[in-house]
Amino acid sequence: MLTVEGTRTRRARVPGNPSPVQQTPSRKSGFRKVLGFTWVLPALLTLGVFVYLPLVQNFGFSFLEWDIYSGSQTFVGGDNYAKLINDPIFWSALGNNVLYAAVSIVFQVCAALVLAAIIESVRRERWRRALRAVYFVPSAISLTVAGLLFYFIYEPNLGLLNFILKNVGFGALAQPWLGQESTAMMSVIAMSQWQGFGYSTLLFAVAIQRIPSELYEAAAIDGIGTIRRFFTVTVPLVREMTGLMTIVTISGAFQVFNEVMVMTSGGPNNSTQVLGTWLYRSGFVRNDFGYAAAIAMVIFLVTLVIALVQLWITHRRRVEW
Amino acid sequence: MQRRNSLAAAALLMVSALGLSGCAGQSSTAVADVGAEPEFSGSLSILTKFAGEPLQPYFEDLAAEYKELHPEVEIELIQETDQSIKDKTKTLTASGALPDIYFSWTGDWAENFVGGGLAADLTNVIAPGTEWGDTFGQASLDAFKYNDKYYGIPLYNNGKFMGYNKTAFEEAGVEVPTSFEELIESCQPLREAGYEPIAFGNKDGWPGLHYLQQLFAYNVPAEVLQADFAPETAELNHEGYVAALEQFKTLVDECTDSGEGTNGVLYTTAQEALAGGSAAMYYQEILEFDTVTADGNALTPENFGIFKLPVPAGAEGDPEAIEGSPEGYLINAKSPRAALAVDFMKFVTAPENAATLSSPPYGQPSAVVGAVTPETSSEVVHAGIDQVNNASQVVVWLDTVTVPEVADAWLAGGEAIISGSSTPEQVLESVRNASNAAK
Numbered sequence: 001m002l003t004v005e006g007t008r009t010r011r012a013r014v015p016g017n018p019s020p021v022q023q024t025p026s027r028k029s030g031f032r033k034v035l036g037f038t039w040v041l042p043a044l045l046t047l048g049v050f051v052y053l054p055l056v057q058n059f060g061f062s063f064l065e066w067d068i069y070s071g072s073q074t075f076v077g078g079d080n081y082a083k084l085i086n087d088p089i090f091w092s093a094l095g096n097n098v099l100y101a102a103v104s105i106v107f108q109v110c111a112a113l114v115l116a117a118i119i120e121s122v123r124r125e126r127w128r129r130a131l132r133a134v135y136f137v138p139s140a141i142s143l144t145v146a147g148l149l150f151y152f153i154y155e156p157n158l159g160l161l162n163f164i165l166k167n168v169g170f171g172a173l174a175q176p177w178l179g180q181e182s183t184a185m186m187s188v189i190a191m192s193q194w195q196g197f198g199y200s201t202l203l204f205a206v207a208i209q210r211i212p213s214e215l216y217e218a219a220a221i222d223g224i225g226t227i228r229r230f231f232t233v234t235v236p237l238v239r240e241m242t243g244l245m246t247i248v249t250i251s252g253a254f255q256v257f258n259e260v261m262v263m264t265s266g267g268p269n270n271s272t273q274v275l276g277t278w279l280y281r282s283g284f285v286r287n288d289f290g291y292a293a294a295i296a297m298v299i300f301l302v303t304l305v306i307a308l309v310q311l312w313i314t315h316r317r318r319v320e321w
Numbered sequence: 322m323q324r325r326n327s328l329a330a331a332a333l334l335m336v337s338a339l340g341l342s343g344c345a346g347q348s349s350t351a352v353a354d355v356g357a358e359p360e361f362s363g364s365l366s367i368l369t370k371f372a373g374e375p376l377q378p379y380f381e382d383l384a385a386e387y388k389e390l391h392p393e394v395e396i397e398l399i400q401e402t403d404q405s406i407k408d409k410t411k412t413l414t415a416s417g418a419l420p421d422i423y424f425s426w427t428g429d430w431a432e433n434f435v436g437g438g439l440a441a442d443l444t445n446v447i448a449p450g451t452e453w454g455d456t457f458g459q460a461s462l463d464a465f466k467y468n469d470k471y472y473g474i475p476l477y478n479n480g481k482f483m484g485y486n487k488t489a490f491e492e493a494g495v496e497v498p499t500s501f502e503e504l505i506e507s508c509q510p511l512r513e514a515g516y517e518p519i520a521f522g523n524k525d526g527w528p529g530l531h532y533l534q535q536l537f538a539y540n541v542p543a544e545v546l547q548a549d550f551a552p553e554t555a556e557l558n559h560e561g562y563v564a565a566l567e568q569f570k571t572l573v574d575e576c577t578d579s580g581e582g583t584n585g586v587l588y589t590t591a592q593e594a595l596a597g598g599s600a601a602m603y604y605q606e607i608l609e610f611d612t613v614t615a616d617g618n619a620l621t622p623e624n625f626g627i628f629k630l631p632v633p634a635g636a637e638g639d640p641e642a643i644e645g646s647p648e649g650y651l652i653n654a655k656s657p658r659a660a661l662a663v664d665f666m667k668f669v670t671a672p673e674n675a676a677t678l679s680s681p682p683y684g685q686p687s688a689v690v691g692a693v694t695p696e697t698s699s700e701v702v703h704a705g706i707d708q709v710n711n712a713s714q715v716v717v718w719l720d721t722v723t724v725p726e727v728a729d730a731w732l733a734g735g736e737a738i739i740s741g742s743s744t745p746e747q748v749l750e751s752v753r754n755a756s757n758a759a760k
Contacts, residue, residue, distance in 0.1 A: 180582065288726075
């Protein structure tokens with residue numbers, strides 16, 4: 001088939017050759033292209049209407065002052081972005097997202113990698129499986145349910161955490177965890193780490209399993225201890241997964257919403273606002289939809305940059321061994 | 322991944338709401354003819370604030386009865402809770418999908434719909450002097466009056482009172498306080514008797530605003546207070562605000578067990594503390610009276626009493642004012658079934674249905690004259706409404722009476738006062754800034 005087409009192509013290159021022979025393959029391939037395009041058209045349309053059109057629309061709305069009641073839309077140029085720069089709650093929310101990302105990297109990347117290495121070093125397969133399951137269970141719970149669960153754990157009067165602290169002699173440490181500005185954000189972040197830790201650990205465990213056992217055996221023969229083995233064998237060979245997890249974790253930290261809404265709604269006194277909840281509050285509580293659209297654009301830009309970095313990392317040459 | 326989905330959903334919700342507005346929101350230009358003869362066919366959509374027990378069956382039963390009378394009419398109920406209806410209403414508004422009949426608070430909340438041309442002018446059918454209008458108390462109708470026109474159908478009246486456990490008071494040897502200072506003094510004996518003096522949960526922020534609004538009414542002269550609700554006329558520099566914020570902080574610190582952690586406690590947890598018999602007092606709406614004394618609760622109707630939040634000594638405001646307001650329903654100005662919607666609401670507010678609404682287990686004191694009587698309602702609901710009716714003025718909830726930016730600043734300020742992170746002066750300054758920005 002290839003030979004035939006190749007012959008035809010060669011013929012077509014001869015000057016003065018009759019055109020009917022030339023047109024047959026190009027018409028055929030053109031038809032194939034059109035046919036192929038029709039197959040992907042529904043997906044392209046769906047993607048365009050439900051992903052890219054709203055993005056473009058949202059960008060447009062970020063330049064408007066819009067009254068949802070009257071429907072009046074006034075072009076205000078970059079006012080919403082200027083307001084954003086001068087809004088202390090926006091900066092506080094952004095700071096909370098950065099804090100969220102920093103803590104998440106410590107727990108969901110660094111600590112998860114260490115835990116995965118420990119689990120994978122357990123000799124008995126049965127115990128390994130059991131430990132993986134134990135750490136993964138919180139990840140199977142929805143964020144909303146986990147948020148509600150921790151809301152009750154943190155409850156100042158009836159909550160489990162204060163109850164335990166009081167009954168093991170650390171009553172002085174009992175706090176209104178979600179009720180005061182100094183502890184609310186870290187309490188929400190702590191819940192989130194509990195929920196996401198197992199998932200990261202599992203992914204690292206899978207990455208560690210792909211490392212050839214010969215490398216560990218060679219290290220053992222050379223008399224390398226466990227900790228050095230971790231840094232000289234495990235860490236370099238899960239580099240790809242570490243990079244990916246770092247990007248995914250940071251990206252997730254800038255999109256956090258559910259746990260904050262369920263546990264604190266951004267309070268007290270806006271101390272737990274993150275970009276997602278401040279967007280929601282600006283739009284749906286303060287009726288400032290143009291401003292909310294501007295916040296949405298900031299979230300979009302931040303996550304877009306992170307996504308591009310992620311793409312760059314995943315397209316880099318993989319580690320071979 | 323779930324986190325991403327959640328935010329994506331929120332963003333999509335907003336973007337969709339905004340996007341849809343372009344094609345659906347303002348497409349209908351028809352103006353409702355509420356006085357026309359209704360055509361008893363088609364589907365009538367209604368957004369209520371009656372989700373959850375014990376309220377949910379009320380509108381469901383009414384819809385079923387109305388359908389029996391008019392078999393060609395379909396009724397689509399969208400029932401939301403007090404917490405969720407704000408988001409739902411705004412989403413439906415932004416997407417141009419407001420139902421034919423929808424719930425509304427009074428004050429700035431309803432004014433937004435009126436100003437946006439989304440609420441039908443009901444003056445011809447419900448103004449005082451009309452057949453339907455004369456079935457309501459005039460104050461209730463006036464609560465939905467804007468630019469000398471009547472827009473709302475007040476369904477029930479509401480007010481805020483301190484509910485107390487009579488047994489707890491007897492055990493502690495305290496009397497019903499007659500001043501704010503006596504209220505604070507009563508807390509220690511109640512605590513010694515084994516009760517949490519005042520159960521208070523402010524996780525959602527608005528319960529704190531209810532205390533503040535009543536204290537503002539006591540401490541700030543009425544005309545100053547009213548002027549300060551509107552950013553255009555607001556000055557927010559009366560010393561009564563700081564006094565009220567200080568009184569609120571004293572109450573939280575001296576009388577609640579949760580104290581600075583009150584922001585971490587659910588409103589319903591506080592409600593259960595009174596109903597379960599562990600708390601001596603709890604600041605609540607009339608709508609909750611029958612709930613806290615429902616069958617199965619430790620607090621019985623006989624042991625339950627109410628009193629107005631006592632007035633602080635030397636307060637410069639109106640000691641007879643009471644916080645509350647009727648709550649009701651608006652009819653979509655663009656509804657093609659506006660006349661049918663009016664007919665349905667006339668059915669809802671008919672005397673027998675109004676009496677049912679005012680009775681246990683619903684306990685929502687109807688705005689219809691004569692519906693709340695000692696025979697139809699529980700003793701405390703009747704007593705509460707009587708006090709509301711006799712108040713010198715009813716001050717609307719702080720989170721609905723003013724513009725959202727200012728309400729939001731009060732909300733954050735109330736939380737900051739409770740947690741002790743801001744002084745009253747700092748809170749007032751932040752509210753003043755929000756009000757100036759909203760001008």
